[in-house]
Amino acid sequence: MKTKKIIALLLVAVLAISAVTLAGCSKKKDENAALIVGMECTYPPFCAKEDDGTPSGLEVDLIKDFGTYIGREIQVVDTAWDGLIPGLKNDSLDMVISSMTITEERQKEVDFSNPYCRMVMEVLVYKDSPVQTFDELNNENVKIACKQGTVAQYFAQSAWPKAQLEILDDPSVVLTECAQGKVDAAIYDEMSIYEFWKEHQDTTRVIPITKEQNAANDYEGYIGVAFKKGNDELRQQFNDFIKQYDKDGGFDKLTKKYFAEEEAKYKEMGFVWFFDIDFQSFE
Numbered sequence: 001m002k003t004k005k006i007i008a009l010l011l012v013a014v015l016a017i018s019a020v021t022l023a024g025c026s027k028k029k030d031e032n033a034a035l036i037v038g039m040e041c042t043y044p045p046f047c048a049k050e051d052d053g054t055p056s057g058l059e060v061d062l063i064k065d066f067g068t069y070i071g072r073e074i075q076v077v078d079t080a081w082d083g084l085i086p087g088l089k090n091d092s093l094d095m096v097i098s099s100m101t102i103t104e105e106r107q108k109e110v111d112f113s114n115p116y117c118r119m120v121m122e123v124l125v126y127k128d129s130p131v132q133t134f135d136e137l138n139n140e141n142v143k144i145a146c147k148q149g150t151v152a153q154y155f156a157q158s159a160w161p162k163a164q165l166e167i168l169d170d171p172s173v174v175l176t177e178c179a180q181g182k183v184d185a186a187i188y189d190e191m192s193i194y195e196f197w198k199e200h201q202d203t204t205r206v207i208p209i210t211k212e213q214n215a216a217n218d219y220e221g222y223i224g225v226a227f228k229k230g231n232d233e234l235r236q237q238f239n240d241f242i243k244q245y246d247k248d249g250g251f252d253k254l255t256k257k258y259f260a261e262e263e264a265k266y267k268e269m270g271f272v273w274f275f276d277i278d279f280q281s282f283e
Contacts (some may be wrong), residue, residue, distance in 0.1 A: 125207055222277075
């Protein structure tokens, strides 16, 4: 009986050691596996898809450069917007990079990196509207279009409480309403406003929103990479990366590739540039 008990105990010990060894191997494999990165590929040139479905764009380049920096393969997964944060929570995604604004509400659900981009609000105005300045938009006779559930809507409610807001679901309709004179103005992110204005200069004009006006309405426009709560190691690696990337001229490289013409025009129009960030100031 004693012999059988000893054998049984030895078997238990061997199995326990094997389990620990296997767990260690499994953990090591996970640490070297490809990083699964969620991205909604519908916002060129930041994130889009080639004709064959391959993800492409500025954020794809940025995250692949990060993979090179830490020696990990990157697998970008095109994911619907409302599936990005849930994907982090259920561990089907390791990171999300999709022009996602850092907000207090989102920070309750995920952790963000330091910002790698800044995308503020701008105002498109119908050419024949009497509105000429930012402050003149705050008038009960002024109609402003915005997309429902976006920071643009919340900004408009904060900045121009007296105005009539036309809250719409389709972002293209928001801007079209302005071009057709159905509203006095439309508010959206600077890139969307600029691209639409280029095609509709005969019927629209732009009133730039300054950094100070953005900040006064609790909107800094910072864009970051999202991580599952507690994934501090990967988040810190990305924070270290963007500081070094800035020093090495990485953001200048992205600007030349994707915005060679736009940068000068943005500055001429008084827009805040995407990479106008003091990367080295963040901890």
